[in-house]
Amino acid sequence: MTILIRNIKKLVQVENNPVLMRSGKMMSELNSIDNAFLLINNEKITGFGNMADLPANVSEGAEVIDAIGKMVFPSFCDSHTHLVYPASREIEYVDKIKGLSYEEIAERGGGILNSAKLMAEISEDELYEDAMKRLDEIISYGTGAVEIKSGYGLTTETELKMLRVIKRLKENSPLTIKATFLGAHSIPAEYRGKQSEYVDIVINEMLPQVAADDLAEFIDVFCDRGFFTVEDTERILMAGLKYGLRPKIHANELDYSGGIQAGVKYGALSVDHLEYTGDDEIHALLKSDTMPTILPGAAFFLGMIYAPARKMIDAGLPVAMASDFNPGSSPSGNMQLILSMASILYRLTPEEAINAVTLNSAYAMGVSDQLGTIAIGKKANVFITNEIPTIEYMPYYYGTNKVERVILNGNVIV
Numbered sequence: 001m002t003i004l005i006r007n008i009k010k011l012v013q014v015e016n017n018p019v020l021m022r023s024g025k026m027m028s029e030l031n032s033i034d035n036a037f038l039l040i041n042n043e044k045i046t047g048f049g050n051m052a053d054l055p056a057n058v059s060e061g062a063e064v065i066d067a068i069g070k071m072v073f074p075s076f077c078d079s080h081t082h083l084v085y086p087a088s089r090e091i092e093y094v095d096k097i098k099g100l101s102y103e104e105i106a107e108r109g110g111g112i113l114n115s116a117k118l119m120a121e122i123s124e125d126e127l128y129e130d131a132m133k134r135l136d137e138i139i140s141y142g143t144g145a146v147e148i149k150s151g152y153g154l155t156t157e158t159e160l161k162m163l164r165v166i167k168r169l170k171e172n173s174p175l176t177i178k179a180t181f182l183g184a185h186s187i188p189a190e191y192r193g194k195q196s197e198y199v200d201i202v203i204n205e206m207l208p209q210v211a212a213d214d215l216a217e218f219i220d221v222f223c224d225r226g227f228f229t230v231e232d233t234e235r236i237l238m239a240g241l242k243y244g245l246r247p248k249i250h251a252n253e254l255d256y257s258g259g260i261q262a263g264v265k266y267g268a269l270s271v272d273h274l275e276y277t278g279d280d281e282i283h284a285l286l287k288s289d290t291m292p293t294i295l296p297g298a299a300f301f302l303g304m305i306y307a308p309a310r311k312m313i314d315a316g317l318p319v320a321m322a323s324d325f326n327p328g329s330s331p332s333g334n335m336q337l338i339l340s341m342a343s344i345l346y347r348l349t350p351e352e353a354i355n356a357v358t359l360n361s362a363y364a365m366g367v368s369d370q371l372g373t374i375a376i377g378k379k380a381n382v383f384i385t386n387e388i389p390t391i392e393y394m395p396y397y398y399g400t401n402k403v404e405r406v407i408l409n410g411n412v413i414v
């Protein structure tokens with residue numbers, strides 16, 4: 001199957017010499033080709049360039065799409081979500097409006113524990129169907145790869161149930177999906193005051209089964225004030241590494257928790273949230289291969305301080321951004337909105353913001369060798385916009401869907 005997209009107003013984020021991520025000043029680099037073509041064969045990108053250089057006969061037998069006035073981007077990579085969940089939590093959101101903090105809601109048995117209670121009750125099929133609908137929705141907004149975490153189970157049985165659902169989604173959705181085991185997302189009420197016993201269960205009971213059934217690529221811990229300590233986190237990460245699960249952790253959302261340093265120490269692929277990132281954390285990250293990942297949706301929705309993205313990039317770090325799609329702190333998986341927030345709230349230029357939600361977020365889920373840019377041999381996950389005047393218009397014109405068509409694995413999906 002060959003697809004030729006021709007007369008593209010701008011083909012955005014093209015690479016002749018692909019890199020795995022862009023940091024610091026390089027985040028401003030965004031190459032594009034005006035009046036371009038893109039050629040897709042089977043699952044892969046096999047050619048691109050200016051229309052003047054379009055090889056003869058290439059359109060024979062191909063599905064030809066005209067993109068006059070439209071742009072083509074690599075699909076967004078959403079490297080941090082919790083989109084397998086049993087139910088929405090808008091009542092808590094009203095409590096939030098009335099002034100309760102995230103921690104106060106958690107203390108009342110709301111928050112993650114609320115989702116865990118509902119998780120025990122929902123059938124595996126319903127969980128799967130609901131999540132599949134969310135996947136279809138994010139596809140329509142331009143996402144081509146997504147990481148999904150467990151962590152709303154908090155018992156061995158329910159954590160495995162979530163991960164089995166993620167496995168089924170992987171098998172049946174055209175999205176590229178990576179699974180993360182997040183048994184240490186919250187401390188179940190019955191383990192209050194003896195949380196090391198819960199950590200023992202995560203390590204000795206859950207983890208071996210997750211690994212035996214090959215249910216996850218990554219391991220996560222919510223390392224923050226009121227949740228898991230650095231000591232708990234290190235124990236879990238060490239155990240995960242023995243099973244080949246690379247860490248990707250929740251860190252420094254609520255305080256200078258030491259989570260960033262713990263992640264770096266255990267070779268985390270990413271550390272995520274990062275509202276409380278100071279000079280020590282930046283120095284630790286500068287010496288690592290860990291992708292600092294900011295989740296604008298959660299900070300926006302919870303009315304928190306914003307991670308110092310500008311300072312991080314100016315210090316030479318890469319930054320990725322992801323949706324954190326979940327029912328408690330970020331009920332949206334719309335990466336176009338994240339792109340806009342990157343510019344509006346975090347003062348990233350459009351070029352930096354696009355790198356943050358494509359290539360760098362692909363790195364943060366371990367797929368930047370196959371996704372995140374337009375390059376020969378990469379997987380053909382791209383979207384065609386509606387008619388837009390400039391690249392800058394993408395973050396600027398926020399709140400509407402500017403994605404018109406979606407191609408995933410070389411197939412037209414939308």
Ligand code: NIG
Pocket residue numbers: 082111112115222250253298324326327328329330
């Ligand atoms: O990434 N910070 C921890 N976990 C989620 C929140 C999940 C929830 O409230 O349900 C997050 O924001």
Ligand code: FE
Pocket residue numbers: 080081082250324
């Ligand atoms: Fe999260």
